[in-house]
Amino acid sequence: MNLGVRWLDDSDSQGVRERRFDLDREGRNVPGVLWTPTDATGTRPLVLLGHGASGNKRQDYVLSTARRLARHHGFAAAAIDGPVHGDRRSPAAADSQAVFLHFAQLWSSDEEMTDEMVADYVATLDTLQLLDGIGAGEVGWWGLSMGTILGLPFVAAEPRVRVAVLGLMGVAGPTRSRIQADARNITCPVLFLVQWDDELFPRSTAFELFDAIGSKDKRLHASPGSHGALSEEAFEESEGFLARYLGPGPWTSGTLPGHRMSTRAATRTGR
Amino acid sequence: MNLGVRWLDDSDSQGVRERRFDLDREGRNVPGVLWTPTDATGTRPLVLLGHGASGNKRQDYVLSTARRLARHHGFAAAAIDGPVHGDRRSPAAADSQAVFLHFAQLWSSDEEMTDEMVADYVATLDTLQLLDGIGAGEVGWWGLSMGTILGLPFVAAEPRVRVAVLGLMGVAGPTRSRIQADARNITCPVLFLVQWDDELFPRSTAFELFDAIGSKDKRLHASPGSHGALSEEAFEESEGFLARYLGPGPWTSGTLPGHRMSTRAATRTGR
Numbered sequence: 001m002n003l004g005v006r007w008l009d010d011s012d013s014q015g016v017r018e019r020r021f022d023l024d025r026e027g028r029n030v031p032g033v034l035w036t037p038t039d040a041t042g043t044r045p046l047v048l049l050g051h052g053a054s055g056n057k058r059q060d061y062v063l064s065t066a067r068r069l070a071r072h073h074g075f076a077a078a079a080i081d082g083p084v085h086g087d088r089r090s091p092a093a094a095d096s097q098a099v100f101l102h103f104a105q106l107w108s109s110d111e112e113m114t115d116e117m118v119a120d121y122v123a124t125l126d127t128l129q130l131l132d133g134i135g136a137g138e139v140g141w142w143g144l145s146m147g148t149i150l151g152l153p154f155v156a157a158e159p160r161v162r163v164a165v166l167g168l169m170g171v172a173g174p175t176r177s178r179i180q181a182d183a184r185n186i187t188c189p190v191l192f193l194v195q196w197d198d199e200l201f202p203r204s205t206a207f208e209l210f211d212a213i214g215s216k217d218k219r220l221h222a223s224p225g226s227h228g229a230l231s232e233e234a235f236e237e238s239e240g241f242l243a244r245y246l247g248p249g250p251w252t253s254g255t256l257p258g259h260r261m262s263t264r265a266a267t268r269t270g271r
Numbered sequence: 272m273n274l275g276v277r278w279l280d281d282s283d284s285q286g287v288r289e290r291r292f293d294l295d296r297e298g299r300n301v302p303g304v305l306w307t308p309t310d311a312t313g314t315r316p317l318v319l320l321g322h323g324a325s326g327n328k329r330q331d332y333v334l335s336t337a338r339r340l341a342r343h344h345g346f347a348a349a350a351i352d353g354p355v356h357g358d359r360r361s362p363a364a365a366d367s368q369a370v371f372l373h374f375a376q377l378w379s380s381d382e383e384m385t386d387e388m389v390a391d392y393v394a395t396l397d398t399l400q401l402l403d404g405i406g407a408g409e410v411g412w413w414g415l416s417m418g419t420i421l422g423l424p425f426v427a428a429e430p431r432v433r434v435a436v437l438g439l440m441g442v443a444g445p446t447r448s449r450i451q452a453d454a455r456n457i458t459c460p461v462l463f464l465v466q467w468d469d470e471l472f473p474r475s476t477a478f479e480l481f482d483a484i485g486s487k488d489k490r491l492h493a494s495p496g497s498h499g500a501l502s503e504e505a506f507e508e509s510e511g512f513l514a515r516y517l518g519p520g521p522w523t524s525g526t527l528p529g530h531r532m533s534t535r536a537a538t539r540t541g542r
Contacts, residue, residue, distance in 0.1 A: 218495060
C-alpha cells in the first residue's frame with residue numbers, strides 16, 4: 001500500500017537526503033518534502049515543519065531547520081505546502097503578498113480549511129511512518145505564525161505528536177473560540193516563541209494563547225523584534241528543545257559521524 | 272593591599288574550592304563566600320550570585336549554581352549576604368519569615384539600603400579581582416527576586432558586568448521610578464526569568480520590567496508555577512546563558528578534566 005504517494009525528486013546533500021513527494025488524499029494533492037539522514041533505515045523521530053504565510057514547504061528556515069535536525073540529531077523532517085501556498089497554486093500567482101492576503105481571507109471565512117490541513121498532516125504522518133528509516137518513531141511539531149494557526153489544531157488532534165514548538169501567534173481573529181479550545185486540548189511539552197514587538201499578533205494575544213495551552217510542561221521564550229525578525233537563538237532553542245524530548249539517538253543507522261547528543265541531553269549527562 | 276578582607280573557612284569539594292570571607296567596607300561588614308576551581312591561577316570569569324529574600328549567601332540554589340559554574344565552565348563565583356540576611360544578623364533572629372518581613376520593610380522605606388548593597392557588591396568585585404585565579408576577567412550577574420531588586424541597580428551601575436540573569440521581580444512597590452530608571456541603564460545581554468503564576472510579582476509587572484530593560488540583547492523565559500517554584504530548566508538555562516557570554520575557556524589553569532564548552536558554544540561550533 002502506498003497511500004497514493006508519488007515520489008519525485010530525490011537528492012543528497014552533505015549527509016541529508018531530500019525527497020519531494022505528492023500525496024493524494026481523497027483526490028486532494030498534498031505536495032511535500034521529506035528530509036532524512038542519507039541511508040537511514042529502521043526507526044527514528046520525525047519532525048513535521050509548518051511554514052509561514054506567503055512561504056512554502058522549502059523556504060529557507062524550513063530547509064535549514066530540517067537539515068539541522070537530520071544532521072545534528074539523526075531525525076527525519078517533513079513539510080507540506082500550506083493552503084493556497086507553494087505547489088498548491090499556479091506559479092504565475094506566486095506573488096507573496098497576494099498569497100498572504102488569500103490565506104488571511106480563507107482563515108477568516110473557511111473553518112474547513114483548518115480541518116482539511118489537519119487531515120493533510122495526519123495523512124502525511126500515516127504515509128511517512130510506513131517508510132523504512134522512519135517507522136513508528138516519536139513525532140514532533142515545529143511551526144510558527146501560520147505554522148501555529150494550522151499546527152495548533154493538528155497537535156491538539158494528533159496523539160502521536162509528543163513535543164511541539166509553536167508561537168508568533170495569539171488568540172485573535174474570527175476563530176478565537178476554536179483557537180482556545182484547541183490550545184486547551186494540547187498536552188505535550190511545548191516551547192512557545194514570542195516576538196516582543198510582534199505587529200501581527202500583539203504580545204498580549206500571544207500571552208493569552210500560551211496561557212490557554214493545556215500542557216503542564218510548557219515555556220514561553222520572548223525576544224525583542226517584529227513578527228518576522230526571529231533570532232538565530234530561537235532556532236537553536238527549537239532544535240535543542242525538540243532533541244531534548246525526541247532524542248538522543250543513535251537511531252538504527254544512517255546517522256552521521258558528526259551526530260551529537262542534544263545540547264540538553266549533553267548538559268544532563270555531563271553534569 | 273587587602274582592602275580589609277579577612278579569609279575564614281577554606282575547603283575543597285570535588286574540584287571546587289570554597290572560601291568564606293568578611294570584607295570591611297568603611298566599617299560595614301560584608302560577609303561573603305567565594306568559589307573557584309581548585310588550584311585556579313591566572314584570570315577567569317567571575318559570576319556574582321544574589322540570593323533571595325529570607326535566604327543567604329550559601330542557600331541551596333546559590334551553592335549548586337556556584338559549583339556548577341566552577342565545575343562545568345571553570346568560572347569563579349561569589350555571593351554576599353543581603354541586607355538583614357545571613358551573617359549580617361544575629362543567629363537568634365534567623366526566622367525566615369521575620370527576615371522576609373524585615374527586608375520588605377527596609378525596601379519600602381530605605382532607599383539607602385539599595386545604594387549600600389550596590390557599594391558592597393562593587394567592593395566585593397574590587398577585592399576578588401585582585402586575587403590570582405580571578406584577576407580582571409569578565410564579570411556576570413545572576414540574581415532573582417531580591418537578587419534582582421538589588422542586582423538591577425548593581426548591574427546598571429557597574430560597567431564591568433558583561434552579562435546578567437535577572438527575574439522573578441517586576442515594576443512594583445515604592446521604588447517604581449528607580450526600578451525603571453535602573454532598568455533603562457542596563458545595556459549588557461540579559462536573560463529575564465518569569466514564573467507565569469508569580470503571586471509576589473504578577474507577570475504583568477514582570478513584563479513591564481523586561482520591557483524597560485535597556486539592553487537590545489535580551490530575552491524573557493517564562494514557565495508555569497509560583498514565585499518560588501523555579502524549574503531545573505531555569506538553572507540549566509542560566510548556566511548556558513552565562514557560559515555563552517563569559518566562556519568557554521580554557522582559563523589559565525585549574526579547570527577540571529570534565530570541563531565542557533558551554534552548550535551554546537558547542538551548538539555553534541558543532542554545526
